[in-house]
Amino acid sequence: MRVIPYILFLLLVGMHVVFLRDVTSIYGVSPDLPILIVLLVALYKNDTVATWFGFAVGLVAFAALPERFGWYALLMAAVAFAACQVRERLNLESLKAKLLLVAGGVLLHGILIQLIDTAGSLAALWTLVPAVTVYTTVIAWLFFLFKEGTITFEKTKSIF
Amino acid sequence: MKWISNLFARYWRSVHFLIIFQLSLTFVFGGDQIASRVSGVVVGAFHYPFFMIRNTFVELSRVNQENQRLQQELVEFSTRFSRFEEMERENVRLRAILGFDPPAGYSLVPAKVISIAGDLVPTAAIINCGLNDSVEVDQPLINEQGLIGRVVTVASDVATVQLLTDPAHRVAVRIANSRDMGIAKFKPSQGMILDNVPVQANIKEGDLVVSSGLGGIYPPGLVVGTVVSVSRSEEEPFCDVHLETAADFNSLEELFILGMDEP
Numbered sequence: 001m002r003v004i005p006y007i008l009f010l011l012l013v014g015m016h017v018v019f020l021r022d023v024t025s026i027y028g029v030s031p032d033l034p035i036l037i038v039l040l041v042a043l044y045k046n047d048t049v050a051t052w053f054g055f056a057v058g059l060v061a062f063a064a065l066p067e068r069f070g071w072y073a074l075l076m077a078a079v080a081f082a083a084c085q086v087r088e089r090l091n092l093e094s095l096k097a098k099l100l101l102v103a104g105g106v107l108l109h110g111i112l113i114q115l116i117d118t119a120g121s122l123a124a125l126w127t128l129v130p131a132v133t134v135y136t137t138v139i140a141w142l143f144f145l146f147k148e149g150t151i152t153f154e155k156t157k158s159i160f
Numbered sequence: 161m162k163w164i165s166n167l168f169a170r171y172w173r174s175v176h177f178l179i180i181f182q183l184s185l186t187f188v189f190g191g192d193q194i195a196s197r198v199s200g201v202v203v204g205a206f207h208y209p210f211f212m213i214r215n216t217f218v219e220l221s222r223v224n225q226e227n228q229r230l231q232q233e234l235v236e237f238s239t240r241f242s243r244f245e246e247m248e249r250e251n252v253r254l255r256a257i258l259g260f261d262p263p264a265g266y267s268l269v270p271a272k273v274i275s276i277a278g279d280l281v282p283t284a285a286i287i288n289c290g291l292n293d294s295v296e297v298d299q300p301l302i303n304e305q306g307l308i309g310r311v312v313t314v315a316s317d318v319a320t321v322q323l324l325t326d327p328a329h330r331v332a333v334r335i336a337n338s339r340d341m342g343i344a345k346f347k348p349s350q351g352m353i354l355d356n357v358p359v360q361a362n363i364k365e366g367d368l369v370v371s372s373g374l375g376g377i378y379p380p381g382l383v384v385g386t387v388v389s390v391s392r393s394e395e396e397p398f399c400d401v402h403l404e405t406a407a408d409f410n411s412l413e414e415l416f417i418l419g420m421d422e423p
Contacts, residue, residue, distance in 0.1 A: 010206055011206060011209075013206070014205075014206030014207050014209075014210055015210045017207060017210075018207055018210035018214055019210060019213075019214040020211075020213055048173055048176045049172070051176065051180055052176065052180065055180045055183070055184070059198070059202050060202055060206045060207075063199045063202040063203045063207060064197040064199070064203065064207075066187075066192070066196050066198070066199035067192065067195060068188075069187060069195065069199065070183075070184045070185065070186070070187030070188035070189075071184070071188055071194065072183035073183075073184050073187065074180070074181065074185075074188075077180050077184070081177070100410070124341060
């Protein structure tokens with residue numbers, strides 16, 4: 001039973017790869033949902049679980065590229081492990097600190113992906129990657145606001 | 161044995177990371193077969209269901225667009241079909257007209273009815289020919305069924321026609337077989353009737369009534385109608401004759417002006 005949430009997360013990643021990425025795209029910029037999910041798991045679970053989950057997310061997110069998805073899975077696992085280490089050492093509690101960790105993780109992941117990807121261009125490092133980082137961080141911010149109860153469905157409904 | 165379990169417990173986390181690292185390297189350097197197989201399983205489990213959902217939506221959207229396009233085409237084609245049907249009816253009418261010969265000494269000028277006037281029955285019509293087409297006052301109008309009326313006013317491009325069904329209109333007629341003469345006129349309460357036919361006249365139902373040529377407007381022999389009833393009274397010197405007009409005045413479209421040929 002404890003595995004079911006992770007399977008649902010993996011299905012969400014699969015959905016993101018197939019069509020959610022296109023649906024959420026704004027001017028060609030889509031949120032990096034796989035790394036966001038990995039970082040969120042890394043924020044709330046131990047490093048073993050986060051690293052395994054990062055590895056699995058890497059496999060699901062890049063399954064269409066079998067010749068390189070080993071590297072991507074390793075990269076995702078490494079980012080999850082690093083995020084866990086940062087969280088344990090800095091004892092992140094505040095919203096800003098968590099957002100900073102998410103932003104840093106997404107940025108690092110984006111840069112490394114561009115370096116691994118043979119089709120990636122260096123120009124994407126200061127155009128696409130920062131935009132994706134901002135977009136993903138905004139989603140993470142909304143997630144934290146919901147999780148901490150700052151935004152609730154009742155409050156949202158009361159606006160209308 | 162205890163030292164082995166202690167060792168395993170101490171390095172348990174490292175074993176995990178080592179396995180992950182080893183698996184990743186296997187996928188990278190283990191050859192295409194392993195990577196492709198794993199990729200196939202992952203895609204089948206986590207991508208394929210969403211491919212199906214996306215394709216269903218794409219297909220629905222395509223079908224919806226196709227449906228809208230077909231509905232638009234259906235409207236266009238039904239409009240064209242109605243036009244073709246109308247053209248077919250016109251074709252039938254024009255073919256019937258082609259077999260119609262004008263009286264000797266007259267030529268036919270085709271005209272189209274552009275307006276009809278009259279309350280219960282049409283009494284006047286406006287046609288699309290006028291002075292520019294050499295139309296003159298008192299020229300008779302006919303169609304393939306029979307006599308229609310005469311031109312009463314002419315403008316440059318249009319003319320007004322007084323129809324047989326105008327109560328003020330009179331036509332000198334005769335019975336085609338017996339040659340008995342009379343005056344055909346329209347009464348709103350009775351319809352087309354024949355006046356001034358003596359009781360001794362040899363007239364019966366079904367007799368054809370044609371213009372007599374007297375009066376100078378209509379040439380002789382134009383079909384006016386058919387006798388539908390004849391009643392005679394010993395006290396009255398004239399028969400009471402009802403006619404059915406040859407032309408259908410409720411569906412006038414193409415007419416012909418009878419123009420007199422130049423001598």
